[in-house]
Amino acid sequence: MAEPAKSSPLSELCSALPSLPMRLQEVGRFVAANDYDATTRSMRDLAAEAGADPAAFTRLAKAIGYSGWDALRAALTEARRPSQTSPFSGRAKGRRHGPNSDVALISDKLEAEALGLPRISASSVADAAKALHDAKRIWIAGFRSCRSVAELLNYELRLFRAGEVQIVGGSGPDDLDIGAFRAGEAVVVIGFTPYTGASVRVAQAAYRAGATLISIADSVAAPMAEGADHVLLFEAASSPGFFPSLTGAIAIAQSLAAVTFSLGGAAAKKRLQDTEARLTATSIYVSEKG
Amino acid sequence: MAEPAKSSPLSELCSALPSLPMRLQEVGRFVAANDYDATTRSMRDLAAEAGADPAAFTRLAKAIGYSGWDALRAALTEARRPSQTSPFSGRAKGRRHGPNSDVALISDKLEAEALGLPRISASSVADAAKALHDAKRIWIAGFRSCRSVAELLNYELRLFRAGEVQIVGGSGPDDLDIGAFRAGEAVVVIGFTPYTGASVRVAQAAYRAGATLISIADSVAAPMAEGADHVLLFEAASSPGFFPSLTGAIAIAQSLAAVTFSLGGAAAKKRLQDTEARLTATSIYVSEKG
DNA sequence: TCGGCCATGAAACATTTGTTGCATATATCG
DNA sequence: CGATATATGCAACAAATGTTTCATGGCCGA
Numbered sequence: 001m002a003e004p005a006k007s008s009p010l011s012e013l014c015s016a017l018p019s020l021p022m023r024l025q026e027v028g029r030f031v032a033a034n035d036y037d038a039t040t041r042s043m044r045d046l047a048a049e050a051g052a053d054p055a056a057f058t059r060l061a062k063a064i065g066y067s068g069w070d071a072l073r074a075a076l077t078e079a080r081r082p083s084q085t086s087p088f089s090g091r092a093k094g095r096r097h098g099p100n101s102d103v104a105l106i107s108d109k110l111e112a113e114a115l116g117l118p119r120i121s122a123s124s125v126a127d128a129a130k131a132l133h134d135a136k137r138i139w140i141a142g143f144r145s146c147r148s149v150a151e152l153l154n155y156e157l158r159l160f161r162a163g164e165v166q167i168v169g170g171s172g173p174d175d176l177d178i179g180a181f182r183a184g185e186a187v188v189v190i191g192f193t194p195y196t197g198a199s200v201r202v203a204q205a206a207y208r209a210g211a212t213l214i215s216i217a218d219s220v221a222a223p224m225a226e227g228a229d230h231v232l233l234f235e236a237a238s239s240p241g242f243f244p245s246l247t248g249a250i251a252i253a254q255s256l257a258a259v260t261f262s263l264g265g266a267a268a269k270k271r272l273q274d275t276e277a278r279l280t281a282t283s284i285y286v287s288e289k290g
Numbered sequence: 291m292a293e294p295a296k297s298s299p300l301s302e303l304c305s306a307l308p309s310l311p312m313r314l315q316e317v318g319r320f321v322a323a324n325d326y327d328a329t330t331r332s333m334r335d336l337a338a339e340a341g342a343d344p345a346a347f348t349r350l351a352k353a354i355g356y357s358g359w360d361a362l363r364a365a366l367t368e369a370r371r372p373s374q375t376s377p378f379s380g381r382a383k384g385r386r387h388g389p390n391s392d393v394a395l396i397s398d399k400l401e402a403e404a405l406g407l408p409r410i411s412a413s414s415v416a417d418a419a420k421a422l423h424d425a426k427r428i429w430i431a432g433f434r435s436c437r438s439v440a441e442l443l444n445y446e447l448r449l450f451r452a453g454e455v456q457i458v459g460g461s462g463p464d465d466l467d468i469g470a471f472r473a474g475e476a477v478v479v480i481g482f483t484p485y486t487g488a489s490v491r492v493a494q495a496a497y498r499a500g501a502t503l504i505s506i507a508d509s510v511a512a513p514m515a516e517g518a519d520h521v522l523l524f525e526a527a528s529s530p531g532f533f534p535s536l537t538g539a540i541a542i543a544q545s546l547a548a549v550t551f552s553l554g555g556a557a558a559k560k561r562l563q564d565t566e567a568r569l570t571a572t573s574i575y576v577s578e579k580g
Numbered sequence: 581t582c583g584g585c586c587a588t589g590a591a592a593c594a595t596t597t598g599t600t601g602c603a604t605a606t607a608t609c610g
Numbered sequence: 611c612g613a614t615a616t617a618t619g620c621a622a623c624a625a626a627t628g629t630t631t632c633a634t635g636g637c638c639g640a
Binding site: 581582583584585586587588589590591592593594595596597598599600601602603604605606607608609610 | 611612613615616618620621623625628630631632635636637638639
């Protein structure tokens, strides 16, 4: 019997499968089909669901070279551990300085960001939008590169909530705005690693003031996610070695604005139309054609 | 204190964090930062690694409304379970006006934007980046919602091209900057329908001054694409009835900055490092670990 | 047909798990 | 300052875990 590639515990299992006794094959197939449950639930639990004897799992693990079920589970767990780096990290590192290296870089980056977008939790965004809709006043805070996200959200919300939306530090020092947070208002903070001190200060102030805190961040471990009523996550580290990506944050901000507008109903629609009418009247926009 | 949304166990945890006793905050942060280990390894194991008492984990779970650590772990496990449904499987098209209509709206929007990203022309972006790299000075113009894109691009380019990058109208009236365009410089204009008069004026001025004009727009028919040396297209109308999407424009801006940085080579790298060092020295960012 | 061999399930085992009670340390308020 | 309440670590607890042993049942070769 040849020892196959040990790349993954699951592939070891598959290759050894045909040479196993019948019952062990069944159990092995069950593990392969439910490897997530295999790493999280208990052996006896799995046995009950698979309709097999608990001992079969121990025997299976030993049959494919592990000291016991715990060892196999540990291997499966490590194999499933989410990589800290981007999923495309080990990819296309071959080309260093070619004419197409930059093009490939962009393609990979875009592809990675496209993969990250559907992973945003739509229900969380919807909940947060409800909170924005109920807020009497909306503060938005974002520093450094996140300032662009903050300003986009500010702009879109102002289209139908003019006067109730404000950027923290937009007109004067941050401290002035921070002291103005009140209960019944909402504060949106955008940020990712490395976190700016200002953003966590805003978040803490919002919490202390009893305002609804909405954090748009790259991790639940972000300092400004502490005490947040809503945490909206996006993937910032989509391209290694370069600046973190804000595409996800922008997508969240836009969805937030869209749903908040939708919740506004006819009133919001009217205010948006008024705003648009005013803009065209001031001839901000160029005429459609010609 | 209102009971916040319970979309995710982790966000519940984040929301409750500041109101917990100190030691419970520590273990709570540990769980938030290592949620994968929390679902796989044992409580005592985690306690040893976190340097805390095992009982603290049980108490934490109860403090945020669970019957015990097992219940919290089960919730985290379910939250992390890989989605079994294929991305495009049974999307209920019958969304009319239900509680989930907003969620479906967001999902569709994100999906559509994800589809639009790979359609961006990577080679065009690479060419434009080359032009930016060669430019002695870079002007960036974006108005209304596009201002956020302009500022992001400005921010990222300044990280390694400080002093050579400037937003049009960033410090004073637009006309002052517009008159300053010179040959050998580059002007980036971002815009989509309906096009603002200002952005068109910037584009025309850049053309007349003989500067390299880079237009980021939603269509080749855009007024500011006329005379442009590089036209970078993105899809703005991803979801009908709402504000156009800026996700594509942001992705382009970021790619542009990334490639320009890449072209800058060692010199750009050094200037970026200097900037980062200066930022950390001013203690803009919060320390990595508590 | 008999006898060794292996696969299989059930029960007993030693560990480890999550939990809880208690005593001490610390903070809060009168 | 004293009294009360809370927070925290330690140790003992019952339950659950993975493993092992043993008895049973079927299979193949002699």
